[in-house]
Amino acid sequence: MSGKKSAAPKPDMTVKQFKETVIKHLRSTLGTYEEKASKQAWNQAIAASVNEFIFDGVSRTRKTHAGKDARAVHYLSLEFLMGRLMSNNLQNLGLYELADKAMKELGFELADILEEEPDMALGNGGLGRLAACFIDSMATLALPAIGYGIHYEHGLFRQEFFKGRQVERPDQWREFGSPWEICRPESEQVVKLYGYVETVYENGGSHKVWHPGRTMRAIPWDIPIVGYGGHNVNVLRLWESRADKFFDWDVFNSGGYVDAYTESVQAETVSKVLYPNDETDAGKELRLIQQYFFSAASIADVMRRFRNAHGNDFSKFTALNALQLNDTHPAIAIPELMRVLVDEEGISWAEAWKMTRETFSYTNHTLLPEALEKWPLRMIQHVLPRHMEIIFEINARFLKDEVETKWPGNDGIKRKLSIIEEANGQMVRMGNLSVVGSHAVNGVAQIHSDLVKKDLFPEMNELWPGKFLNVTNGITPRRWMKACNPRLSTLIEKHVDADWPRYLEKLTALKPLADDSKFQKEYMAVKHANKEDFVKVIKELTDVDVSADAIFDVQIKRLHEYKRQHLNLLYIMALYRRLLINPDYDMHPRVFIFGAKAAPGYYLAKEIIFAINKVAEKVNNDPRIKDKIKVVFLPNYRVSLAEKLIPAADVSQQISLAGKEASGTGNMKLALNGAITLGTLDGANIEIAEEAGEENVVIFGMDVDEVVETREQGYNPGHYYQNNEELKAVLDWLDSDFFTPGEPGLLSAVKHNLVDHDPYMVLADYQSYSDAQSKIDALYRDKKAWARAAIINTASLAKFNSDRSIQDYADTIWNLKPIKAAAK
Incomplete structure (x- = not known):
């Protein structure tokens, strides 16, 4: 036990006062009354009541930071997967239980009212969810920080299934507005595009002037981010694109009714949707413009605030500003800052470059070559002509002054x-x-950071010893246990200090209880109750009946070949085949649960979804296997669905090919909530095994060195196909019409990718994976051993608190100190 006093927030209002405030907003803000109000109206009235606390917190925090002239971090991310904010805000303000009681007295269940809130779907997967956890932790740790991103109108997409295939629909998360955001037109910025660059000679020197061919407005929307305890409220600033000129009256009056809106439509497209399909040049260009749009607006916003405080004296700029690139999406911010400093502020190139380097830091999230973005030079030259000049200059000086000095005459390293x-x-x-x-x-996990230095950027690491660091990812326990798993949180608080959501290391006090039979029963009763709840969710979303007594085996993540959902599929098919051969095959009933979206242009990923759904259709309706297997693919996987599923999960599948998953955060959420990790030695799985103990996880497959060795020896997937009878049989099923009656070959794409190519070595790891699944089955049947392992996982995950991650950034990268907002 740390001995720290309780950090749990304490509300300064009564249930009666909260009720009165909600009713006041129901009447005066929404113009309705108790007997007539819908659940949506009640939701908005609660939000308006909570905002009385939140916006006061925003004002106090901003005023405190301005008064202290504080160093701040600006976190640039193309994704912020926020989910719903009501529950999180209530928890962080200490108002959840009070609001729950108040709504009960008004005749409602708060949980039902919370369902009216749409997910703030501003991300795709782990990258965006990590960013959301990080800004929560920045506020909790009282660090001066602001998140910057795009105010997407539609987010990613809403996923539906039609005849087993993914269909993308618009995700209109803010169709009727959002109570959590506020527009800040006074901080609007102008973003330039296209045009040409002029060299102007005057006063014996020269400078560059960019004459844009088009401009657009960046309108900021601020979403308050409430720290745990409610003392500090930071801001997530999202930029909405609008036309510089809204409406062409001359065109309209001459009969061009549609053309009059053209410029507005083109500009608004930039913040219309996350990740437009980039299979075409137009799609690529739109993505590039998106990245520049939010980066340029964010840099302009940082400069605006700095100038307001310091005028044209830039001597303190790097001392007061840190800019964090969350992946390469905002990398164009580097030449943009150089453009502003050199072209607009008249600072010398050498001084501007020194300032830029000292200001920026970069988080790498992938080792996949295709995910390390590259843009056609001609496209950047067309869209951002001045930036291409700056990039050329950065590169020329870098190669001449640093690479040539380190490796003279070595053109290979220069290339x-x-x-x-x-x-x-x-x-x-x-x-x-x-x-x-x-x-x-x-990097974002120890093995990933090691591989970044060893395989991805080895020469860069040699050139700059000490530049490459590790900061293992984390999750916020406020959302990912306290809010989403109230039953387990209540049980924990009988044995642990109430401030555990802030000091997660206090959960280690549960370790002595892992062998206590009474606590084991209580813990597993919580898990079973959560599973019973999720049985209803599965029925509602998929119309599939499952039993809470079965193992809930969960794989929830973006659909990508390297994450190997198709390895999971092969095992499901193998189990099904075993049961058809022997209906008395000895296994504990299992429900395989998938949640994943495939990028709209990712053909094979969509074929894997189709294959899983067709296999599920056959398996779920086959009476011969006596419900021993059920397969469920949840449509439109998102944060709010994860919050229901994660507390119910028994098995956490983290089965990427070793060396391909940078970290993962789903593995942390699931383990914290008592799911047993079934995984490869990849990403944060390694560190989870170290913390929880290898006996409390199930590891399989090749490690990174074995993957490299297998590839170097000439990997031949056909060898595994020909020499494993079970594996060959299930792969051959995919060529038949067994799962697609009357339509043979509909699933062949998955088979032929594996047998002919198998870039992520699914077949090489199959047998080890199958054996590991048998270990899971045996462990689950030993109720005491399973309960013990689950409890140890919950008690051992303190390292994976995003507060710890952010403290690491603050200490080792940002040099950032906490500043607590002034009291009311």
Whole structure:
């Protein structure tokens, strides 16, 4: 026990006062009354009541930071997967139980009212959810911080299934507005695009002037981020794109009714949807513009605030500002800051470059070459002509002053480290730009950070010893246990200090209870109750009946080949085949649960979804297997659905090919809530095993070195196909019409990808995976051993608190100190 006093927030209002405030807003803000109000109206009235606390907190926090002239971090991320905010805000303000009682007295269940809130779907997966956890922790730790992103109208997409195939629908998360955001038109910025660059000669020197061909307005929407305890409320600022000129009256009056809106429509497209399909040049260009749009608006906002406080004296700029690139999406911010400092502020190149490097740091999230962004040089030259000049200059000086000095005459290393790739048409390597333009580069799990140094950027690491660091990812326990798993939180608080959501290390006090039979029964009763709740969710969403007595085996993550949902599928098919051969095959009943979206242009990922759904259709309706297997693919997987599923999960599948998953955060959420990790030695799985003990996880498959060795020896997936009878049989099923009656070959794409290519070595790891699943089955049947392992997982996950991650950033990268907001 740490001995720290309780940090649990304490509300300064009564149930009666909260009720009165909600009713006041129901009447005066929404113009309705108790007998007539819908659940949506009650939801909005509660939000308005909570905002009385929140916006006061925003004002106090901003005033405190301005008064202290505090150093701040600006967190640039293309994704912020926020989910719903009501429950999280109530928990962080200490108002949840009070609001629950108040709504009961008004005749409602708070949980039902919370369901009226749409997810703030501003991200795709782990990257965006991590960013959401991080800004929560920044506020909780009282760090001066602001998140910057895009105010997407539609977010990613709402996923539906039609005849087993993914269909993308618009996700209109703010169709009727959001009570949590406020527009700040006074902080509007103008973003330039296209045009040409002029060299102006005057006073014996020269400077560059960018004449844009088009401009657009960036309108900021602020979403308050409430820290745990409610003392500090930071801001997430999201930029909405609008036309610089709304409406062309001359065109309209001459009969061009549609054309009059053209400029507005083109501008608004930039913040219309997350990740437009980039299979076409137009789609690629839109993505590039998106990235520049929010980066440029954010840099302009940072400069605006700095100028307001310090005028044209930039001597303190790097001392007061840190800019964090969350992946390469905002990398264009590096030449943008250089453009502003050199072209607009008249600072010398050398001084501006020193300031830029000292200001930026970069988080790498992937080792996949295709995910390290590259943009066609001609496209950047067309869209951002001045930035391409700046990138050329950065690269030339870098190669001459640093690479040539370290490796004189070595053109091979120059080609490898150059920001400009010459092969296959000139491309701009945004990963190289991010490393060259930052003072610190971090990976997100120890193995990932080691591989970034060893495999991804080895020469850069040699050039700048100490620049490459590790900051293992984390999750916020406020949302990912306290809010989403109230039963387990209540049980824990009988044995642990109430401030455990702030000091997660206090959960270690549960370890002595892992062998206590009474606590084991209480713990597993919580799990079973959560599963019973989720049985109803499955029925509602998929119309599939499942039993809470079965093992809930869960794989929830973005659909990608390297995450290997198709490895899971092969095992499901193998189990099904075993049961058809022997209906008395000895196994504990199991429900395989998937949640995943595939990128709209990712053909094979969508084929894997289709295959899972067709196999599920056959398995779930086959009476011969006596319900021993059920397969459920939840449509439209999102944060609010994860909050229901994670507390109910028994098994956490983290089965990426070793060396491909940077970290993962779903593995942390599931383990914290008592799911047993079934995983490879990849990402944070390794550190989870270290913390929880290898006996409390189930590890399988090749490690990173074995993957490299297998590939170097010439990996042949056909060998595994021909020499494993069970594996061959289930793969051959995919070529038949067994799961698609009358339509043979509909699932062949999955088989032929694996047998002919198998880039992520699914077949090589199959037998080890199958054996590991047998271990899961045996462990689950030993009720005491399973309960013990689950409890140890919950008690051992303190390292994976996002508060710890952010403290690491603050200490080792940002040099940032906490500043607690002044009291009321």
